[in-house]
Amino acid sequence: MKVFDDKHIKNVVFVGAHSSGKTTLAETMLFEAGLINRRGSVEQQNTVSDYHDIEQERGSSVFATPLHTEWRNYKINIIDTPGLDDFIGEILSSIRVADTLVTVVNGQHGVEIGTEIIWNYIDKYNKPSLFVVNQIDHENADFEESFNEIRNLVGNHAVKVQYPIKVDGAQCIIDVLKMKMYKFSSEGGKPEKFPIPEDQQELADHLHNELVEKAAENDEALMELFFEKGTLSENEMRQGIKAGMLHHELFPVFCVSALRDMGSGRLMGFIDNVAPAASELKPEQSVEGKVVQPTVEAPTTLYAFKTVQMPNVGKVTFFKVKSGEIRVGDKLVNARNGETETFNQLFIMDGKKRSGVNKLVVGDIGATLKLKFTETTDTLHAEGEKITIKPTAYPEPRTKRAIYAENKHEEEKLNEALRKVHSQDPTVSISFSNELKQQILGCQGELHLSTIEWMLEHVYGVKAVFETPKIAYRETIKRSSTANYRHKKQSGGAGQFAQVQLKIEPWYEGMPEPEGFNIRGKEEVELPWGGKLVFYNCIVGGVIDLRYLPSIRKGILEVMESGPLTGSYIRDVRVMVYDGKMHTVDSNDISFKIAGAHAFRDAFLNAKPQLLEPILSLTVKVPGEMVGSIMTDLQSRRAVIQGIESLDKYQVLKSAAPEAELFGYSADLRSLTQGKGNFHWEFSSYEAVPEHVQKKLTKTLEPVEH
Structure with a gap:
């Protein structure tokens, strides 16, 4: 396999709401580059990305899947992520190693709550980002509305690079960076290039000038050139756009039809020519305070961002080379435990396909097998050069269950399986409560829970029983x-x-x-x-x-x-x-x-004994038209509404609710809001249980006299 230098490696992560088309876009890009002979589809269960049995069974992504493609002498590493925040751990692990985030928006639905949830994480990391409005050829697609919603999300930093039009019934894309029109056949694929039609010239010129100004704003030298010439060349615009992306102050917006292979080639070209490489990002600072220089000459440092247990293969560790290079046979030290790991094999992964390589250089993403002492978020470094990359921060569980093996003799087998599940997904927590005398599994929601149950049975061969956890009363x-x-x-x-x-x-x-x-x-x-x-x-x-x-x-x-x-x-x-x-x-x-x-x-x-119950501070964010049903539901759970705030088209309800009444809330909220609502809770205080509730919870106790 061809070895690329650090300047010709681009790492992009596809993020976006459920059914926005991330997997289809990744499949199309692999097809366009000639790395696969035919495009699979989610419906036919044969995409490179969604290869896990559970993904094919459910028809949607559950795991983040690393892929790669090659386009005009550049290597583009792609990580296709799930679209539901139940799987936020997979998304965050991927964001952590991205050079550029590609947020895919369904042109029919615009910016959905799932997109907003993910964007809040992207914004914290200040990663270079661009947006892709997908399904532009669908009769219900509305590019302008989608773009306006993107602007509502990120402000005026969003700028159009393309917009779609129909010409004589054919789908076309106007590109205001190149100032050309791309016309696609009904089969998609490689487009014909045309001058911009007269009736679009004024709009295209206006958008071109807006793009020029945005590009110039991010570089003083370009700003001087802009004042001097009144415009910028295409290469100068690329330079300014890249600077704006690096500053997290410019978000280019593209349009595609991933299903019909329209616009994916142009998108890959932009990623090649403009999207930053790892070597161009601001260097990371290690936990020890050292600067991790993204150069080949620096001591080798790897960050393990993902772990997968693959049938008939075992443990696969995915990593990004943060500095230096890694070769087959190299030995590195785990910064967390001091153990030495030997890299007997190196791979580039495309779904479940492994392609062996002899070395990987800084900025690249690869995988290896059977590391004994390394878990997700660990750092591996050259001997004598202790460096610890700051671990990814994962959210606290939102759903909890008591768990035990259906067969009591398989408790040890269940515990080992749960350890592997946690290793693969750090948002899964496992703990034993001495107070409740229960083993408690924490995860991100009901769908996440059902995925864990499926994996325990079908991957690890152990059936588990899930029950409502006891409440830690006082x-x-x-x-x-x-x-x-x-x-x-x-x-x-x-x-x-x-x-x-x-x-x-x-x-x-x-x-x-x-x-x-x-x-x-x-x-x-x-x-x-x-x-x-x-x-x-x-x-x-x-x-x-x-x-x-x-x-x-x-x-x-x-x-x-x-x-x-x-x-x-x-x-x-x-x-x-x-x-x-x-x-x-x-x-x-x-x-x-x-x-x-x-x-x-x-x-x-x-x-006069009094039972106290844990009260959670609960914040719920829902579309405005759904507030009434959410408030009714919360009141039925003995919640006290403490305030409502408006946030764009959403309403944020703040309340205090008993933990005992919030069992299954994740699933109930998703049902009530068709997946458009989200929530966060944290422990607030212990408060007295109402008398009628206490009577139900306690048996009649007569005072004893002696």
Whole structure:
């Protein structure tokens, strides 16, 4: 395979909403370059990109797939990404290694919420970007409306390089950079070139001048030339457009019909000639503060951006060469764990097809097999040159399930499979909750969850059961209460004896010290699960030896780890131990621990116990016309609407909602908004459960007297 230098390698990532045509465009570009003999289609399940069984079964991209094409002595690495934010991990991993982002917009639907969600991530990375309006030949396509929506998204930095027209029923594209018209046959493919028609000349000149001005704005030397000549040459415009893209202040807009192979060749030409190469981007700074120079001469550094478990192949690690070059047989050190990895094979990947190469240079994207110690987001560097590329930041899970193996004997097999799933997709979280006694799987939504379930069964051969996770309630009290508990046990020889009398009260920050007690000591215990236990020694006359107070406190804390209402943690209680009895022979630590625990439990049940539930701060963004149904749904979930803000054609609802009522919200919101809504939540506070809800959650408990 031909080896390209760093200046002739371009890395583009296709992003955009579901069904915008990214996979079809990638397939068309491979066909145009002659790398495949016939174009596959999503419907026929034979595209190079969507090769996974689950993608063919569902008819849409689930994984980001690296491909490559060659066009006029340039190598273009393409990563085709999914369009649903359930798979945001695949999208973010790809954005991380892109030199240019190509945002594909469906000409029928314009800028959809999925496009906006992805754009917010692109904007954070300040990557060079361009837009492609697809399906321009469709009868319902509206290029102008799509362009206006792109401008609403990115501002006046969006500028037309092309626009579509029909001439004598034929699809044409006016290119205002080259000032030519491309006319396509009904079969698409290579177009005929014509001068711009007279009836389009004025508009084309206007757009050309706008493009010239935008190009000149980004380079002082070009600005001087523009003032001097009143225009720029085509090469000068390219230079200015590239500068604007590098500054993230100019976003060229193209138009294509990927399905009919119209405009893809011109798009590839622009990527070749104008889109920045990795060597032209601003150098990255490592975690250690070193500048990672994107040159062949620099020490070798690789960033592992993706991991895939392929049937009959094993673990495939995808990486971008950040500096230097990598050759077959080279050894590099993993910056995270210090382990040395040997690169016995190097590949260029086109879907599932592997093409072996001897070396890859800075800026290129490749893959290798069976790295033992490397996971997604790891950095591999030359020995003695520790460099850690800043890892990709992934969002927190939005959907959680308790998970266990259907066959109890396969728990270990399930755990190993989950480890591999997390390795492949870091947005999948796996944790065991000691509080809930459940293994919790976190992911980005119901579709993401169903994909994980499919992979566990069909790829790793283990069936899993998914259940609603328990809610991490808390227990506290609403009033004060006293209790007196005597523990006495005699079974021959030394027995056990302890009597503890105490009072408990609700605790809150800044409350005055308890009245009516002779306070001899005070201890504030910050509880690991939140809140406090404030423990007072109010013993007078030595009725309980001081050495037994820690045991009483220990017994109380053990009860607080499993409250009597639901077995949840207890928080925000203060305890005054003020009286009791002990025996010179039979009293010991264990006796006072037991007595303290029982006294506290009895007092707790008499103190009007209150169940607290976790409240999430929930923000929902939906089209304006859908606000009513969303508010109704939120109110049915006991949510409190805290405010509504307008944002272009969307409304942003802010609310506080109980976690217990938000199970399945991701799927419900998608159903209510036809996929046009999105949300974010985070823990806010613990609040009292309404009385009728508490009755459902707890059994009737009668206070116990002793």
